[in-house]
Amino acid sequence: MNYYDENDLGHFADVGKHRPDLFEKFMAWYQACQEDGALSRREKALIGLAVAHALQCPYCIDAFSQSCLEAGSHMEQMTEAIHMAAAIRGGAALIHGVQAHNSVNKVSM
Amino acid sequence: MSTALPVIQGDFGVHSSVAFDEKLAGYGLELHAAAIDTLQVNVGKLCNQACKHCHVDAGPARMEIMTRETAKQIIEAVRKFRIPTVDITGGAPELNPSFRYLVRESRKLASHVIVRHNLTVMFGPGLDDLPEFFREHSVEVASSLPYFLEHETDAQRGHGVFEKSIEALRLLNAVGYGIENSGLILNLVYNPVGAFLPPPQESIEADFKRELWSRYGITFNQLYTITNMPIKRFLDYLRRSGNEERYLRKLVEAFNPNTIDGLMCRNLVSVDWTGRLYDCDFNQMLELGVAPELPQTIADFDPVEFAHRRIMTGAHCFGCTAGAGSSCGGAVAAR
Numbered sequence: 001m002n003y004y005d006e007n008d009l010g011h012f013a014d015v016g017k018h019r020p021d022l023f024e025k026f027m028a029w030y031q032a033c034q035e036d037g038a039l040s041r042r043e044k045a046l047i048g049l050a051v052a053h054a055l056q057c058p059y060c061i062d063a064f065s066q067s068c069l070e071a072g073s074h075m076e077q078m079t080e081a082i083h084m085a086a087a088i089r090g091g092a093a094l095i096h097g098v099q100a101h102n103s104v105n106k107v108s109m
Numbered sequence: 110m111s112t113a114l115p116v117i118q119g120d121f122g123v124h125s126s127v128a129f130d131e132k133l134a135g136y137g138l139e140l141h142a143a144a145i146d147t148l149q150v151n152v153g154k155l156c157n158q159a160c161k162h163c164h165v166d167a168g169p170a171r172m173e174i175m176t177r178e179t180a181k182q183i184i185e186a187v188r189k190f191r192i193p194t195v196d197i198t199g200g201a202p203e204l205n206p207s208f209r210y211l212v213r214e215s216r217k218l219a220s221h222v223i224v225r226h227n228l229t230v231m232f233g234p235g236l237d238d239l240p241e242f243f244r245e246h247s248v249e250v251a252s253s254l255p256y257f258l259e260h261e262t263d264a265q266r267g268h269g270v271f272e273k274s275i276e277a278l279r280l281l282n283a284v285g286y287g288i289e290n291s292g293l294i295l296n297l298v299y300n301p302v303g304a305f306l307p308p309p310q311e312s313i314e315a316d317f318k319r320e321l322w323s324r325y326g327i328t329f330n331q332l333y334t335i336t337n338m339p340i341k342r343f344l345d346y347l348r349r350s351g352n353e354e355r356y357l358r359k360l361v362e363a364f365n366p367n368t369i370d371g372l373m374c375r376n377l378v379s380v381d382w383t384g385r386l387y388d389c390d391f392n393q394m395l396e397l398g399v400a401p402e403l404p405q406t407i408a409d410f411d412p413v414e415f416a417h418r419r420i421m422t423g424a425h426c427f428g429c430t431a432g433a434g435s436s437c438g439g440a441v442a443a444r
Contacts, residue, residue, distance in 0.1 A: 010358070042312065069301070072308030072316060074258060 009059050034067075042071035049078055050085040128361070129426045136366040140374070140420045142388075145412040147194040147377035149437070150175075150183055151390055152205040154382070157230050160253075160266045162300055164394050166341040167200040174200070175382040180207035182384055182407045184214040190412050191218070196377070196437065198225035198390065203236055216246045223249045225298075225437075228277035229270055240284045249294040250286055251333070251437070252278070257320040261302045278327045287329040296331045298439075304352040306363060306432050307334035310440040333439030336360075338391050338428040360427040368434030371441030374420050380407045388420045390437075391428070397421050 016023025034044050045067040052060035068078050133140060153174030156167035187195055195215040202208050202224060215222050224243065231239040243250055254274055255265045262271035278295075282288060287295030297317060301307050314332035321327040337343045339357060347353040378399075379387040384407040387393040400419050404410055434441035 040312075042308075066305055069303070069305045070308055072313045074256070074261065076258075 004058050006058075006062060009062060012059075040071075042068075042073055045071045046073060046077065046081040050081040053082050053085040054089055128424055129422045132361070132364055132427075133366075133369070138366060138369055140369065140372070140422060140426075142416055142418045142420060143375045144416050145192070145376060145378055147196050147373075148183070148187065148192045149196040149198060149377050149379045149390060150202075150211065151198050151379065151381050151393060152180075152200065152202045152208060152211070154200050155204050156200040156227070157204065157233055158201070158227055158267055158270065160342070161346055162255075162265055162302075162337050162343045164338045164341050164343060164391060165200060166394070171200065173382050174205050175207055177207050177210065179382070179384045179407070180211050183211065183380060184218070186407055186410050187215055187220055188218050190410075192220055192412070194221045194223065196223040196225070201227050201230040203230050203239060204233070209242065212242075212246050212248060216248075221249065222246065223251055226250050226252050228252050228254070228274040231277050231280065232273060240280050240286065243281075243286070244284045244293060247293070249296070250281065251296045251298055252281075253298045253300065254278075254317075255300045255302050257317050257324070265300065265302045275325050275327065278321070278329070279325070282327060287327075289328070295329045296333055297329050299332055299334045300337055304337070304347060304350065304356040304359075306359065307336055307435070307440075309444065310334040310433060331439070333437070334433070334435070335437070335439065336428050336431055336435035338425055340391060340425050341394055357424070357427070360431045363431035364427060365430055365432060365434060365442055365444065367442040368430045371434060371436065372429055373436035373438065373441075374429075377437075378410070378412075378415055380410075384408060386410060391425055392421055392423070395423060395425065397423060 013023070016027075034041060034048070039047075045064055048060070048064040049068050052064045065078070068081075130140075151165070154165055154167045154171035155169070155174050156163075156165075156171070157169060159168035183195075186192065195211070197208070197211055199205070203226065212222055212224070226239070226243075230236060242248075252274075253266070254262065256262050259271040262274065263269065266274075278287075281295055285291035285293045287293070299307060299310075299313055299317070307313070310332065313334060317332050318329070321329070339347055339353070339360070344353070347356050374389045374392075377389070379390050379393050381387065381393050385393075386399045386403070386405055386407060387397065388399055392398070398405055398421070399415070400421060403414060403418060429435045429441075432440075433444045
């Protein structure tokens with residue numbers, strides 16, 4: 001069995017099989033989040049792409065890469081969004097270096 | 110992300126119209142023409158480019174081009190029935206020896222003339238006067254430019270096409286095309302550079318206007334978004350790249366019943382380089398002629414018989430009904 005198969009994306013609705021009420025609530029919320037609002041669909045798709053990379057979810061990366069193209073973004077913009085995700089992840093790791101410093105300082109003379 | 114992913118049944122081609130017609134029936138719709146206001150003339154498959162998405166499969170080696178005799182039959186139909194708009198396409202229609210005849214005679218008959226102009230053809234031998242020719246005859250120019258960036262444009266249309274296209278747009282601007290209040294219309298046509306749907310027309314038009322002006326000082330009137338049709342060269346690409354099933358599913362999934370009223374097949378008749386008649390340029394490339402009970406050639410054409418005709422459909426029709434829809438005049442409905 002493959003853990004990740006691109007065709008599985010098309011079977012997302014199967015997740016709602018045993019509790020369709022919960023899945024329908026999720027889908028309504030999920031789709032409403034992506035509509036034009038104070039942020040445009042294009043901006044939201046770029047946020048989705050960045051978050052997908054931060055989470056390293058292959059389904060979301062695939063879906064939001066398509067969404068970005070279909071919202072009119074180009075690869076330069078998408079790459080900047082991916083760098084934002086990577087930079088925040090990198091920064092989040094690095095800031096914890098302060099904790100290491102604190103830990104070391106605590107037991108050091 | 111979708112909750113339902115309907116799949117096109119059977120082979121994808123002219124023989125699988127059932128899925129499309131069933132889809133329409135599911136919404137209580139049928140596809141019939143309205144009054145005919147446009148004769149779309151495809152003068153043949155000869156082109157100076159060989160774009161990867163081309164539904165005509167046009168290119169420099171194609172020999173199928175319209176003769177003067179057929180061009181005369183077209184002009185006779187335009188004269189006899191006072192057809193409001195003549196929309197000339199190809200290939201690169203300017204390479205046909207009868208191209209200027211068709212434009213001049215149509216304009217003499219007071220028809221509005223649209224030329225599907227690929228921009229780079231004006232750099233071919235003896236064609237450098239095209240901007241002036243278009244201006245002299247008040248032709249509406251519709252030109253493909255898939256993106257405002259070089260990488261994307263050349264990926265679809267060939268190496269060096271973007272640079273030449275920008276130069277051609279500058280030359281068209283220089284004679285007044287796309288300039289406010291000049292009365293000379295220059296519209297651009299966006300096709301996705303790959304297996305995905307076009308962005309909303311209004312937002313991508315704003316991007317094109319901003320970027321082409323700030324980067325190159327170019328202006329134009331409108332941008333039309335057109336969906337890549339899964340036939341001929343684009344279908345070959347889909348198959349080679351492993352995108353066929355996914356793209357077809359995407360088109361079906363994005364079916365929008367609000368597009369039906371605005372579909373181009375409802376108001377135009379398409380004629381090929383031999384004079385044969387079709388409901389649209391895509392049906393023409395699939396050799397899916399008009400309904401058999403109708404006259405089949407331009408010599409026998411009568412718009413009264415074609416108004417309200419039933420339109421021949423195929424699974425490719427999902428390409429014109431996906432999302433905001435797609436026509437030679439761009440999107441046709443709200444998403």
